[in-house]
Amino acid sequence: LIFVFSSGYYHFKVQRLILHVDFNSFFATVEQQANPRLRGKPIGVTGGDRMERTVVGAASVEAKKFGVKTGMPMWEALKLCPDLILVKGDSDKYLSVTKKFLSIIKDYSPNVEVFSIDEVFLEISARSPAMSIALDIKRRIKEEVGEYITCSIGISYNKVMAKLAGSLYKPDGLVVIEDEEAAQFVLDRVELNEICGIGFRIKKRLNNMGVFNFKDLRKVPLEALLASYKSYGQTLYNMSRGIDHSLITPFFEKEEVKSVGHRHTLFHDTSDLLEIKQVLLKLTELIARKLRAKKLVGKTVSCWYRSSNFLGEGMQITIPITQDGLEIFKAGWKIFNQIWNQDKIRMVGVSISNLRPQNPQNLTFLEENLRQEKIIKSIDKINDKFGEFTLQRGILLGTAKVYRKANPFLADRRFTL
DNA sequence: TCTGGGGTCCTAGGACCC
């Protein structure tokens, strides 16, 4: 489906051309592409290998017909669609699809921003044949990534409007918003939160000031928006008029990660300190492995939890740079004990930020640390080869059966340090 | 037995240094 919102003055006005390309039901269609038996069926991709206390990571078109949506609690999805087929997500599979996708996109412009695992912006010169480029991208995705994979493409004169355009028709849509007149026409027909940058909270706050759509928003003076939203007031002011000056951040400039974290929702709420400790150890070990794989060290550890009532606390502290799971754990555990109010815990999370490249000066080459580093390196090697937590800290043993289930191959190949 | 998990960016205030 192709749709063009036009004011009729396109050629006089457009200075930039941005395409937003977004896969439809990404994880779900990739699974259906990989396994033909899933095609035409309502499937829901899940994060882990369980269905309690989790949400739908992606729903196929067929599942969407039942009202199943991304982010919906699994129990709710199953109520709407009892025959929903649950598929365990496989991030490596999705990443390899993303790589193929990017290699196609790169043929059309060097100016590509990777916005998420299934979404890019690309800027082409304002005189390019945008429409035929878009159709060509769609064709090549089907040919080179998979016949079952479709994408929606939005074309406009800035990023925000291109993304909005792309969201208007799914799946397999192609929508153009030519200029600011056309943009206002579209904006006046969508909800406030349909634009990237206005979420639940800001929508609520705008509603409280009597603003329920972009027409209303355009009537609010800039000063009033600045007064209640600070610098973001300007952004809101611009959005309502279809203005956005933000530039494409080419992906090679965006490579460095800013933080690495993990969080985990427990099978049941608990106030058992040993249980929480084990989870935290596991999470910090995974974080450290990721840091080492990326050759990074980090300084600031934050830890937070969520209680049964969904409220929680968090805190962060800065420690000497590290790459060692045990050091990250010690910091996280210290924080946890400081912030925990004895409520039953539903979820704990920990993350490390303030990252920098690992280099000889950054790593502490003291005698004792050298020994630790050698041990860590050996553990990493073994775990790379045989799977996560083949070799693990003794305190984690109590949780070993979780991983035995996940990786039956390793059932009798378990060692403890 | 209601609501996952991985991230990013921004603001504001305080400590500390030169």
Place this chain on the structure above:
DNA sequence: TCTGGGGTCCTAGGACCC
């Protein structure tokens, strides 16, 4: 004789995205 100005780092907290 009163108390500048620039800068960095740290923490808390709020918002957003997929």
